[in-house]
Amino acid sequence: MVNIIVELSKYVIIVLMAAYTFSCFSIFTRNYEDEEKKVLIRQDVLMFLLQFAAFGTMYLVTKDIRIIFLYAVLAVILLAVILLYNLIYPNVSRLVVNNMCMLITVGMIMITRLSSDNPSPYGTAVRQLIFAALGIAFGLVVPVLIRKMKFLDQWTYIYAAVGGAALLAVALFAQMSGGAKLGFEIAGINIQPSEFVKIIFVFFVAASLNKSKEFKNIVITTAIAAAHVLILVLSTDLGAALILFVVYLVMLFVATRQWLYAVAGLGAGAAAAVVGYHLFAHIQVRVEAWQDPIGTYSGSGYQVAQSLFAIGTGSWFGTGLFKGQPDTIPVAETDFIFSAITEEMGVIYALCLILICVSCYVMFLNIAMELRNNFYKLIALGLGTCYIFQVFLQIGGVTKFIPSTGMTLPFVSYGGSSMLSTMIMFGIIQGLYIIREDEEEEREKAKLRKEKLRKEKLKKERNRKNGVGRTAPRTTAKSGPRFEEVPRQKPRKKTGTRTK
Structure with a gap:
């Protein structure tokens, strides 16, 4: 059963x-x-x-x-x-x-x-x-x-320093496990800093490329990113190294729209893979x-x-x-x-x-x-x-x-x-x-404000053409023509319905 x-x-x-x-x-x-x-x-x-x-x-x-x-x-x-x-x-x-x-x-x-x-x-x-x-x-x-x-985009080099230091600590002090240095064991729990460095690395690249897309800044950013990848390769943490490399290449291409950077990055990655295989x-x-x-x-x-x-x-x-x-x-x-x-x-x-x-x-x-x-x-x-x-x-x-x-x-x-x-x-x-x-x-709020201003402008223009708000002459039996103020019309009260 x-x-x-x-x-x-x-x-x-x-x-x-x-x-x-x-x-x-x-x-x-x-x-x-x-x-x-x-x-x-x-x-x-x-x-x-x-x-x-x-x-x-x-x-x-x-x-x-x-x-x-x-x-x-x-x-x-x-x-x-x-x-x-x-x-x-x-x-x-x-x-x-x-x-x-x-x-x-x-x-x-x-x-x-x-x-x-x-x-x-x-x-x-x-x-x-x-x-x-x-x-x-x-x-x-x-x-x-x-x-x-709101200030996360201002910590560019703090991200780089924290991520690099964490990976370097693993490369220098972690024990070899399964052919690679991955992390530290604390109270029976294995902690792998590279898992968190991936997030910090993304923040670093985003902050750096958001600040400037000039060639000089791209060279500095690439050098720091390459240092992260190199430390991981030395620790033989190949998976994390590949992830950082691909993430940087994608973010760089989307930020700059330069095919030259993408082709150069792929070429450098292929060359590094061949060198790593022999080393x-x-x-x-x-x-x-x-x-x-x-x-x-x-x-x-x-x-x-x-x-x-x-x-x-x-x-x-x-x-x-x-x-x-x-x-x-x-x-x-x-x-x-x-x-x-x-x-x-x-x-x-x-x-x-x-x-x-x-x-x-x-x-x-x-x-x-x-x-x-x-x-x-x-x-x-x-x-x-x-x-x-x-x-x-x-x-x-x-x-x-x-x-x-x-x-x-x-x-x-x-x-x-x-x-x-x-x-x-x-x-x-x-x-x-x-x-x-x-x-x-x-x-949506900006659109509603813009629509409100447009309607008010059209209303004023229509009132001006129709003569609303001007003075009009009036004659009486005892006196000649005199002018009387015509009261302005009050705007129609809105119902509060939002337009989409």
């Missing part, structure tokens, strides 16, 4: 995921606010139903009451997120909030599944819930800070595993080969929760969680996950295009590029599309630094969305 329920549940979960994904893009076609609200409410219902189906299935398989506890805590946290954002920030993008909650849900389902086989069962899932709660607390504070702090054995190992994971199965290709086996085993509809072997994939909770998801949930479910990430990026670009302030516009573009390129690196690496870079999937993979930094990133985007709403409200 349990096997039948597991088999049926995977189809139910796929349908719910597909319906949610469809609504992510259908919302862009809604012209009225009431229709948009209905779609957003439908998304919330689909998300909570998916949670219930997945955690209910896992409980039936394991009979472990701790799964019910994890489900209840997750549902309460996500419900609190949705309600708090509606109460505190009624003007935020509800689609971004829903997508954030859905990605956390997807990650928690698979982390709970994987952590059941750990020496301390479900310890990883509990820690991920704690990270999510802390991230949400930070994410709720960030939008108001972005809206109130660092770590890079050679990853390229070798990418070229022939089966031939190097007993060595460097083991991770990628296991990832490909898992994806192939899952096929379109997956094996079902607890019916696959995702625990055989190395570091499945972090670097290879996409493979684990694909094995038990199926390729269709995994494609929907990718499309949800893409819908977030589309929303980020939409916000960037509609912002009038150039600094905020570059911030939205840079953070959006940082997010979607990290998704590309993670999924591309586990599917053998590109060499593996060891990146996490934002909100989905296990990790405190990744969860906190991504939550802050989304909080900044929400703050920019509120700023965009403020700008639109100011434009």
Whole structure:
């Protein structure tokens, strides 16, 4: 009976995921606010139903009451997120909030599944819930800070100094882990400064390019950005180095509209990749595993080969929760969680996950295009590029599309630094969305004032032509003609209806 329920549940979960994904893009076609609200409410219902189906299935398989506890805590946290954002920030993008909650849900389902086989069962899932709660607390504070702090574009070299110092500290003092220096372990928690430096780096580039687009300033900005990338390469944190490089190149091109900079940047990046390949054995190992994971199965290709086996085993509809072997994939909770998801949930479910990430990026670009302030516009573009390129690196690496870079999937993979930094990133985007709403409200008010002045001018012109307000002669029997003041007409009282 349990096997039948597991088999049926995977189809139910796929349908719910597909319906949610469809609504992510259908919302862009809604012209009225009431229709948009209905779609957003439908998304919330689909998300909570998916949670219930997945955690209910896992409980039936394991009979472990701790799964019910994890489900209840997750549902309460996500419900609190949705309600708090509606109460505190009624003007935020509800689609971004829903997508954030859905990605956390997807990650928690698979982390709970994987952590059941750990020496301390479900310890990883509990820690991920704690990270999510802390991230949400930070994410709720960030939008108001972005809206109130009008001087963020003046800290150009402070951003550069803080980011460079954090990366240099890791390169000099961090312990080697998995062939790379990534961060420090404090009280059993691994902190990766590079996750937060990505955000600081975007602020630095936006502030610098907003200040000046002259060639001299671009050379200085490029030199500082190259120093950040070089430190990461020396730490063999190749994924973060690639993200900073691509983010800078995109922001530079959009700010200057100069194809020469883009071509020169791509050429320099290609040359640096060749030099890095010959200098660092770590890079050679990853390229070798990418070229022939089966031939190097007993060595460097083991991770990628296991990832490909898992994806192939899952096929379109997956094996079902607890019916696959995702625990055989190395570091499945972090670097290879996409493979684990694909094995038990199926390729269709995994494609929907990718499309949800893409819908977030589309929303980020939409916000960037509609912002009038150039600094905020570059911030939205840079953070959006940082997010979607990290998704590309993670999924591309586990599917053998590109060499593996060891990146996490934002909100989905296990990790405190990744969860906190991504939550802050989304909080900044929400703050920019509120700023965009403020700008639109100011434009609407300016338009109404302009329309009011135009109507008053037309009225005065009409009164002048009709002679309203002039003196008119009047004769009487006792006296000659005398002039009497004609009273001006009072303006018509407005009803208060806004014109759109």
